[in-house]
Amino acid sequence: MSLKTSFARIAIAGAAAAFSVGAAFAQDYPAKPVTIIVPFAAGGPTDVAARIYGEYFSRTLGQQFVVENAAGAGGSTGTLRASRATPDGYTVFVHNVAPHVAGPALYASATYDPVKSFEPIGTLAFAAHYVVLRKDFPAKDLKEFLTFAKANPGKINYGSAGAGSATHLACVLLGQQTDISITHVPYRGTGPALNDLVAGTLDLMCDQGLNMMGQATAGTVKVLAIAQKTRFPGLSDVPTTAEAGLPGFEVSAATAMYVPAGTPAAATAKLVATMAAAYKDAGVRKRIQDLASEIPGPGQDTPAALGAFTKSEMERLTAAIKKGGVKAQ
Numbered sequence: 604m605s606l607k608t609s610f611a612r613i614a615i616a617g618a619a620a621a622f623s624v625g626a627a628f629a630q631d632y633p634a635k636p637v638t639i640i641v642p643f644a645a646g647g648p649t650d651v652a653a654r655i656y657g658e659y660f661s662r663t664l665g666q667q668f669v670v671e672n673a674a675g676a677g678g679s680t681g682t683l684r685a686s687r688a689t690p691d692g693y694t695v696f697v698h699n700v701a702p703h704v705a706g707p708a709l710y711a712s713a714t715y716d717p718v719k720s721f722e723p724i725g726t727l728a729f730a731a732h733y734v735v736l737r738k739d740f741p742a743k744d745l746k747e748f749l750t751f752a753k754a755n756p757g758k759i760n761y762g763s764a765g766a767g768s769a770t771h772l773a774c775v776l777l778g779q780q781t782d783i784s785i786t787h788v789p790y791r792g793t794g795p796a797l798n799d800l801v802a803g804t805l806d807l808m809c810d811q812g813l814n815m816m817g818q819a820t821a822g823t824v825k826v827l828a829i830a831q832k833t834r835f836p837g838l839s840d841v842p843t844t845a846e847a848g849l850p851g852f853e854v855s856a857a858t859a860m861y862v863p864a865g866t867p868a869a870a871t872a873k874l875v876a877t878m879a880a881a882y883k884d885a886g887v888r889k890r891i892q893d894l895a896s897e898i899p900g901p902g903q904d905t906p907a908a909l910g911a912f913t914k915s916e917m918e919r920l921t922a923a924i925k926k927g928g929v930k931a932q
């Protein structure tokens with residue numbers, strides 16, 4: 604046998620071995636529990652969406668998908684951790700797209716690249732923001748609130764999940780569009796911020812339905828408007844921002860799943876297929892829709908669509924952060 608022939612045989616045997624290892628991985632995956640890193644506190648919208656989908660993934664793939672909350676610095680602490688996780692398919696990452704892409708523009712410690720350090724799996728939910736007050740705030744509607752805010756610059760405090768979070772950026776936009784000066788109070792997630800709004804130590808939040816729907820229906824907070832074009836049937840007495848006198852104030856958040864770059868293609872493919880099946884599951888759909896949020900529709904329901912959205916949001920929000928002088932406190 605010539606040297607050339609034996610090299611060729613070794614190469615074919617190597618490729619066959621690699622193929623069978625890959626095929627075995629694909630068949631067995633997931634062979635142990637999978638960690639879902641959520642970069643905000645438990646009980647907030649990112650956490651809630653991650654748990655709804657996590658339950659479906661656990662049930663369908665036969666291994667537990669366990670949420671781990673790694674909060675701090677507007678979500679960038681957990682994002683950095685997810686970007687550094689071993690890309691073996693056993694760490695997935697659920698984040699809100701706005702803080703995901705805004706982190707590096709705001710925090711020197713956020714040394715990940717929102718696009719290159721991750722691979723997109725799919726969007727979990729789109730959720731409109733609401734303008735929400737503590738229950739006993741002295742304003743009965745959005746007009747009265749804006750009049751009060753103009754007469755009391757800097758006196759109204761609003762809670763968010765930290766600088767660059769979706770709830771922060773939504774209130775920054777509210778302030779810019781209405782020319783009111785409101786004071787930011789950052790938390791480790793909107794779950795704890797909402798607790799303080801209910802307790803009355805915060806005045807305002809620009810919150811997602813995914814977070815505050817329970818409190819809104821229980822009447823423990825005052826919901827002034829939904830920042831989208833249509834009312835939500837579950838809160839049909841809450842006007843749209845246009846109806847409440849603030850046309851053009853429309854803000855929606857997207858919660859999405861990624862994996863660290865370099866995750867085996869077989870794992871990524873299984874996660875993507877499971878996500879596609881979750882979109883069709885009646886239980887997942889109902890739980891998301893009951894929280895005034897939407898499952899991605901045609902054109903939004905692929906990893907490629909999430910990848911393109913992540914990139915365009917990174918460009919848009921990085922420019923807005925620089926222009927608006929938004930700072931991490």
Ligand code: MLT
Nearest residue numbers: 647649764769770792793
């Ligand atoms: C945000 O960006 O405000 C997050 O969705 C907050 C959270 O999940 O707690």
